[in-house]
Amino acid sequence: MTISSTPEGVSVEPRHLRFDVSEDLKTLWHGNDAFRTAFFNALSLQFPDGEQQFINAVRLYRDRIEDPKLKAEIRGFIGQEALHSREHREYNDALKARGYDIDALDRRFRKHMEWVGKLPPSRQLAGTCGAEHYTAVLANAILRHPEWMEGASPTMARLWRWHAIEETEHKSVAFDVYRECVGNERLRRIVFLFVTWNFFKYTFLNTCSLLKTDGKLWSLRTWLGGINFLWGKPGVLRTCLPEFLAYFRKGFHPWQQDNRDLLERTLKELELAPPAR
Template sequence: MTANQTPADVHVHPRHLKFELHDELATLWHGNDVFKTAFFNAMSLQFPDGEHLFIKSVRDFRDEINDPELLKNIKGFIGQEGIHSREHAKYNEALRQRGYDIDYMEKRFQKHMAFVGGLNRDRRLAGTCAAEHFTAVLAKALLEIPEAMDGVSPEMQALWKWHAIEEIEHKSVAFDVFVDRVGNHRMRTIIFFVVSYNFFKFTFLNTCSMLKTEGKLWDLKTWWGGMQFLWGRPGVIRKMMPHFLAYLKKDFHPWQEDNRQHIEAWKKTTADLSPDSVPHAHSA
């Protein structure tokens, strides 16, 4: 396994923001596109329970870490993920207003998460590393591919970009803990494929559930547009495939993709997170 390559100037700390998006989530908020809206909503449904497990996975090793900087970043990671979980729980609850069967979709995912939670701590941490890699690469796509957020309101952009920035900021925390305490490359790569399958499986199932509610599950035009968005042009997932697969390299480290510039640019854009600088967001 590779040594810690996290830049010394990366400091993970929680930002206590709240987003009021109830009205937005009553609409097809992603440019009035039913597939894009459902796809992003489908990812959100996985975040609250997923992030609680990520916190547990890292916390299980915290008392064995001696690196003071990593300990600080673990604390920040736990804080950030806790706030993400809270805001996406509110987000998911607001989705009920469109008639989505949120209880069914949440129970389906929670059954899977209960199984994952029963694994030994090394495997849970390996799964967290893989999931954090996925969210960091998706964050890169959101920030670097203009079409990923094309037509999205300022309010929804504020939430998704905040989440993306913090996923980039803390992308190496679980990985550095894994290297320090486990260091099993074979386990890391095998579990990457398992996590990849389940991430796409539940995103697909949730997307289908919401398209069914919208009366678009069997609409070929909807699916064609969605596949173009993900795999054709602009191909948000297609363009990110080399970055997803970089995780399989034996010498991989999340900060081999150095995108600190996004963090710094976002801080300037949001004026150091003044409550008035983020649309429909305020300090907790």
């Protein structure tokens, strides 16, 4: 019996791309806007350790999966996340070279990730499903609303859209593993509450830390622009909120948001071929 729910036409395979963002990250690369730049940089700071934890959580159950399609997608998921972690580690190193205290921010988040890594496997996998939901919804929104990246340097825009493509491609892999090996709907929802708190907590703290280094932490104009970006127009978080909350629905599944057309269109725009199976 096939357990994988990844739809026809979607392939979960890593693309071995490299992005040299060292020069871009010496600037306010997102339209010379301090808040938008800090917000995306704050997200990046969570990816190297966070995505390694996603890999670890899925590996705990990999040997229990018999479906050949899902087994192959687990390999692809691990490959994609490993490359995301590598590229964002280099991204974060470039932020450090600019003068941000990235080591302190890494220590704070790594301490949390070390705690997560000591939880029972079922909770680790539930946490991975919840975090993957956030990345999938944000990925869909970045691809569907290219205006959100208007003013971004071409290299940075391409990096974020590449990451969004692959997060979309593998958005159901951890979920399918959880559904097959754990299947506890109550645990899935409860853990999502903790994931939600920590996702917004660390994104906010990291954004504040980066803005402080930029001398913009107490700038009313910076924060008004940031609040408008997140909750007004374009309203990044406001737009995503219904999809975030969809995770609590009975019978929820990531591919209920079927955005295969968006994937295909974006791959053509970026001139990236779907990875061969």
